[in-house]
Amino acid sequence: MTTPVLEARAVTMRFGGLTAVRSVDFTVNTGEIVGLIGPNGAGKTTFFNCLTGLYVPTEGTVSYKGTVLPPKPHLVTKAGIARTFQNIRLFANMTVLENVLVGRHTRTKEGLWSALLRGPGFKKAEKASEERAMELLEFIGLAHKRDHLARNLPYGEQRKLEIARALASEPGLLLLDEPTAGMNPQETRATEELVFAIRDKGIAVLLIEHDMRFVFNLSDRVACLVQGEKLVEGTSEVVQSDERVIAAYLGTPFEGAPGEEEAAEVAAAEAHAEAAPSTKGDTQ
Amino acid sequence: MTETKTPATPETPKTPTATTERGLIPLPANAARALTLIGGAATAASAFLAWTWTAEFPGDLTVYGYPGGLQWLTFTGGILIVLFALAGYGVRGLRWLTPAGNNAPLALTALGALGTTWFTVIAIAAKLGGLVNLEPGGYIAAIASLLPVIGAFALPEPTGDTTKETLRHYTAKAEKIPAATPTTPWQQRLIITAVTIVGLITFTYGIDTAYGELFIGYLILVVFAVWALHTAGLLDRFSHLVTGNRSFTLAMGFLAAIAFPFTQTDDHYANIGVNILIFGTVALGLNIVVGLAGLLDLGYVAFLGVGAYTAALVSGSEFSTISGVQFPFWASALTGAAASLIFGVLIGAPTLRLRGDYLAIVTLGFGEIFRIAVNNMDGDSGPDITNGPNGIPSIPDLDFFGFNFGESHDIAGFTIGRFANYYLLMVLVMAIVVLVYTRAADSRIGRSWIAIREDETAATAMGINGFNVKLIAFALGASLAGLAGTVSAHVTYSVVPNPYQFAGSTPPNSAFLLAAVVLGGMGTVAGPLLGAALLYLLPEKLVFLQDKSLLAFGIALILLMRFRPEGIIANRRRQLEFHETGQLDVPDTETLADEPAVTKAGA
Ligand SMILES: Nc1ncnc2c1ncn2[C@@H]1O[C@H](COP(=O)(O)OP(=O)(O)OP(=O)(O)O)[C@@H](O)[C@H]1O
Ligand SMILES: [Mg+2]
Numbered sequence: 001m002t003t004p005v006l007e008a009r010a011v012t013m014r015f016g017g018l019t020a021v022r023s024v025d026f027t028v029n030t031g032e033i034v035g036l037i038g039p040n041g042a043g044k045t046t047f048f049n050c051l052t053g054l055y056v057p058t059e060g061t062v063s064y065k066g067t068v069l070p071p072k073p074h075l076v077t078k079a080g081i082a083r084t085f086q087n088i089r090l091f092a093n094m095t096v097l098e099n100v101l102v103g104r105h106t107r108t109k110e111g112l113w114s115a116l117l118r119g120p121g122f123k124k125a126e127k128a129s130e131e132r133a134m135e136l137l138e139f140i141g142l143a144h145k146r147d148h149l150a151r152n153l154p155y156g157e158q159r160k161l162e163i164a165r166a167l168a169s170e171p172g173l174l175l176l177d178e179p180t181a182g183m184n185p186q187e188t189r190a191t192e193e194l195v196f197a198i199r200d201k202g203i204a205v206l207l208i209e210h211d212m213r214f215v216f217n218l219s220d221r222v223a224c225l226v227q228g229e230k231l232v233e234g235t236s237e238v239v240q241s242d243e244r245v246i247a248a249y250l251g252t253p254f255e256g257a258p259g260e261e262e263a264a265e266v267a268a269a270e271a272h273a274e275a276a277p278s279t280k281g282d283t284q
Numbered sequence: 285m286t287e288t289k290t291p292a293t294p295e296t297p298k299t300p301t302a303t304t305e306r307g308l309i310p311l312p313a314n315a316a317r318a319l320t321l322i323g324g325a326a327t328a329a330s331a332f333l334a335w336t337w338t339a340e341f342p343g344d345l346t347v348y349g350y351p352g353g354l355q356w357l358t359f360t361g362g363i364l365i366v367l368f369a370l371a372g373y374g375v376r377g378l379r380w381l382t383p384a385g386n387n388a389p390l391a392l393t394a395l396g397a398l399g400t401t402w403f404t405v406i407a408i409a410a411k412l413g414g415l416v417n418l419e420p421g422g423y424i425a426a427i428a429s430l431l432p433v434i435g436a437f438a439l440p441e442p443t444g445d446t447t448k449e450t451l452r453h454y455t456a457k458a459e460k461i462p463a464a465t466p467t468t469p470w471q472q473r474l475i476i477t478a479v480t481i482v483g484l485i486t487f488t489y490g491i492d493t494a495y496g497e498l499f500i501g502y503l504i505l506v507v508f509a510v511w512a513l514h515t516a517g518l519l520d521r522f523s524h525l526v527t528g529n530r531s532f533t534l535a536m537g538f539l540a541a542i543a544f545p546f547t548q549t550d551d552h553y554a555n556i557g558v559n560i561l562i563f564g565t566v567a568l569g570l571n572i573v574v575g576l577a578g579l580l581d582l583g584y585v586a587f588l589g590v591g592a593y594t595a596a597l598v599s600g601s602e603f604s605t606i607s608g609v610q611f612p613f614w615a616s617a618l619t620g621a622a623a624s625l626i627f628g629v630l631i632g633a634p635t636l637r638l639r640g641d642y643l644a645i646v647t648l649g650f651g652e653i654f655r656i657a658v659n660n661m662d663g664d665s666g667p668d669i670t671n672g673p674n675g676i677p678s679i680p681d682l683d684f685f686g687f688n689f690g691e692s693h694d695i696a697g698f699t700i701g702r703f704a705n706y707y708l709l710m711v712l713v714m715a716i717v718v719l720v721y722t723r724a725a726d727s728r729i730g731r732s733w734i735a736i737r738e739d740e741t742a743a744t745a746m747g748i749n750g751f752n753v754k755l756i757a758f759a760l761g762a763s764l765a766g767l768a769g770t771v772s773a774h775v776t777y778s779v780v781p782n783p784y785q786f787a788g789s790t791p792p793n794s795a796f797l798l799a800a801v802v803l804g805g806m807g808t809v810a811g812p813l814l815g816a817a818l819l820y821l822l823p824e825k826l827v828f829l830q831d832k833s834l835l836a837f838g839i840a841l842i843l844l845m846r847f848r849p850e851g852i853i854a855n856r857r858r859q860l861e862f863h864e865t866g867q868l869d870v871p872d873t874e875t876l877a878d879e880p881a882v883t884k885a886g887a
Binding site for chain 2: 074082111112115125129
C-alpha cells in the first residue's frame with residue numbers, strides 16, 4: 001500500500017439541520033475495489049457528491065493522490081475521479097458514441113477556434129478521441145450501437161454506457177453509485193466481470209451497492225455507512241458478521257415493505273438463509 | 285402527424301388493390317381511383333376558365349384559355365393530384381412518388397387543391413361583394429376540385445373506432461417505407477440539384493406574391509404539398525440523401541440563394557430577401573445559444589442592435605456622434621461583431637450562473653435595458669452617443685473597391701439593384717454563420733454545449749466547465765448577431781432603438797427570433813432560416829391583418845407546437861429516434877462526422 005488514490009478526511013455534509021454525512025474518513029488505495037454499503041438514506045450518495053465536488057462539504061477535505069481537490073466537479077474529473085449516477089444521467093438525446101466523446105472532454109483541448117479553423121491538429125485530435133471512445137465501447141460491448149441514441153438503449157446498457165463515459169475521462173478512481181440497480185442476475189454477473197476488468201486496467205473502484213452478494217464478492221474492503229457515520233470498515237468477512245451492520249439493516253425498512261416488522265422478518269429470514277443478506281435491488 | 289396509432293387494425297397490410305374494404309365515402313374502389321384522376325385533371329383544366337368577370341380581383345382571372353394569379357395554384361394542385369393518382373395506378377416512372385403505396389399523399393394534395401381553389405372562389409365573392417361575381421368557370425373549378433377529395437376519401441383504408449381516427453388513417457404517414465433503390469453518387473447529386481431548383485422556384489414564387497390572397501393560396505398549397513411528400517416518405521428519403529451529401533447540399537443551397545436576385549426584376553423583392561437573410565442569420569446565431577447550449581435568451585435582439593449601432597457610429601454618417609470616423613466595411617463588421625461579443629460577455633458573465641427560468645428573465649431584462657439605454661443616450665438624459673429616439677440616419681452605402689452598393693449594376697445581363705447588392709453581401713455573411721454553426725456544433729465544444737443542455741449536472745461531472753462553455757456559446761451567438769447587425773444598419777439607411785425590443789408585430793425582435801428557431805426546428809441549420817423566412821413573410825404579405833397579425837401568429841404557433849413540437853425541420857437526433865422506432869427502415873451507416881460528400885450508394 002503506497003499513497004492512497006483517494007483520501008477523505010473528516011468529511012461532513014449538513015443540509016440545514018440534517019447531517020447527511022458525519023465526519024467520515026475514507027481511503028481507497030491503488031488497485032483496490034472498495035464497497036460502500038448502508039441502508040437507504042444513510043448518506044452514501046451524498047458522500048459521493050462530496051467526493052466529486054457536486055456538493056461542497058461543510059467540513060473536511062478530499063484529496064486525490066496526495067493533492068487536495070477543489071470542490072468543483074469539472075476539476076475533480078480533470079484530476080482523475082470519474083463517476084456514474086444512481087439514477088442514470090446519460091445525455092439522452094446524444095448518441096452512444098457522443099456520450100463517450102463528452103467523457104473525453106478533460107483529456108482533449110480543442111477549443112472553439114480550432115473547431116472553426118479545422119486545422120490538421122483538430123482532425124487528428126477528433127480522430128484520436130473517436131478511436132479511444134470506440135475502444136471503450138468495445139471494452140464494454142456497445143460498439144455495435146455507437147449511433148443509437150442513449151435514450152433508446154435498454155436499461156442495462158445505459159448503465160454500461162455510463163461506465164464507459166466515466167472511463168473515457170481516463171480516471172485513476174472510478175466511483176459507481178449502485179451499478180447493478182435494476183439489473184437481472186445475468187447482467188449483475190456481467191457487471192461484476194466488468195468491474196474486475198476495470199480494476200485490472202489499474203483503476204481503483206469505489207462502489208455503492210445494495211446487492212450484498214455483489215459487493216462482498218467484488219470488494220477488497222467494505223465500509224458501512226449508517227446515518228451518515230462510518231460504522232465499520234474491513235474485509236467482507238468482518239463487515240458481514242458485524243452485528244451493528246446487521247442491526248442497522250434490520251432497523252431500517254426497505255424494498256417498499258408496508259410495515260417495519262414485515263421488513264425485519266424478511267431481512268432476518270434472508271440473513272439466516274445466506275451469509276450475505278440481500279436487500280433491495282432497485283432504487284429508481 | 286408523424287405518430288400513427290392503429291389499435292383497431294394493427295397489422296393490415298396496406299396494398300392499393302385491397303378492395304375488400306370500403307372507403308369513408310361509399311364508392312367502389314375502382315371508381316374512387318378513377319375519380320381522383322379525372323377530378324385532378326378537371327381541376328387543372330378549370331384553371332383555364334374565367335372565374336370572374338372583372339379584373340378588379342387581383343391577378344386577372346377573367347381570361348379563357350390561360351390561367352392567371354391564383355388560378356396557377358389551382359392548376360399546380362390539379363397536376364400534383366394527377367401525378368399522385370397515376371402513381372396510385374402504378375404507372376411506371378411515377379411509382380417513386382409513393383414508395384409505400386399509401387393513399388395519404390393523394391388525399392392531402394386533393395385537400396390542398398381544394399383549399400386553394402375554394403379560398404380563391406370565396407375570396408372573389410367576398411372581395412367583389414357576392415357570388416354573382418363568379419363566372420361559371422368559378423363554379424366549375426369549385427366542383428372540379430371537390431371531385432378528387434371525394435375520390436381520395438372513397439379509397440379503401442382501415443377504419444378506426446371513430447371518424448376522427450379513420451380520418452387520421454387517410455392522412456397518416458406510411459408506416460414502413462421500403463428502402464430506396466440504390467442510386468449512384470451522380471444520380472444523388474442530380475436529385476439534390478433538382479430538388480434545390482424546385483425549392484428555389486417555390487420559394488421565389490412565395491416571396492414574389494404581389495398580394496395577400498395569392499400568398500395565402502400559395503401557403504395552403506405548399507403546406508399540403510409538403511405534408512403530402514412527408515406522408516409519402518419522400519422527405520425522409522431526401523433528408524437521408526442529404527446526410528450522405530452534406531457539403532454538396534450546402535453548396536447547392538448557397539447557389540440557390542445567390543441565384544435568387546437574378547430571378548428578380550423588382551428590387552422590392554430583393555429587399556424582402558435581404559431582410560429575411562438578416563433575420564435568418566440572427567436566428568441561426570440564436571440557435572447556437574438556444575438550440576445547442578439550451579440557454580433561453582429572451583433579449584437576443586439587443587446584440588443585433590449593438591452591431592447595427594456600432595456600424596452606424598463608424599459608418600461616416602454625418603449624424604453619428606463620431607461622424608469623422610469612417611471605417612471600411614470589413615473593419616466596421618469586425619468592430620460590430622467585437623462590440624456585440626463584449627456586450628455578450630458582460631451580460632453573460634453575471635447571468636450564466638443562473639439556470640433555466642432565471643436566465644430567461646434576466647436576459648429579457650438586459651435586452652430591454654439595451655433599448656432603453658440607447659433611447660436615453662441622447663445628450664439630455666445621458667451621454668450623447670446614440671441620438672436617442674432619433675437614431676442615426678443617413679448611413680452611407682457601402683463601397684467595395686468602387687463597387688457602390690447603393691447603385692444598380694448590370695451583371696451578365698441582369699440588373700442587380702441596391703437591395704440585391706446587400707442581399708448578395710448578406711449571403712456571404714450567412715455562409716460564414718452557417719459555417720461557424722456547423723463547425724462549432726460538430727466538435728468538442730459543440731458536444732459540450734449539447735451535453736450541458738441535456739443534463740448540466742452530469743456534464744460538469746464529466747469535466748465540462750459549465751460556465752465557460754455557456755459563456756462561449758453566448759458570446760459566439762452575440763458576435764454573429766452583431767455581424768448581421770452591421771449589414772442591417774447599411775441596408776436600412778438608419779438605426780433607431782425601436783426595432784430592438786422584446787416583442788413587436790414585425791421581425792426582428794427577440795420573441796420573433798426565438799419563434800423562428802423553435803418553429804423552424806431547434807438545433808438545425810435549415811430550420812431557423814425557414815422559420816425566419818416564414819415569420820418575415822407572414823406580416824409582410826398579410827398586411828390586411830395589421831394589428832391582428834400578432835394574434836394570428838400566436839395561434840399559428842400554438843397549432844404548430846401542438847402538432848409538430850419538434851419544429852418544421854426535425855433535428856438529426858429526432859431522425860435517429862425515428863430510425864429506432866422503425867419509421868425509416870434504411871439502415872443508418874453514416875458516421876456523425878461531417879464527411880465531405882460521402883457516397884454510399886443506397887445506404
Ligand atoms: N440536496 C439535499 N438537500 C437536503 N437533504 C438531502 C440532500 N441530498 C440528500 N439529502 C438527505 O441526505 C440523506 C442521505 O441521502 P443519500 O441520498 O445520500 O442516501 P443514500 O445512502 O444514497 O440512500 P439510497 O440507498 O436510498 O441511495 C437523506 O436523508 C436525504 O434526504
Ligand atoms: Mg444513493
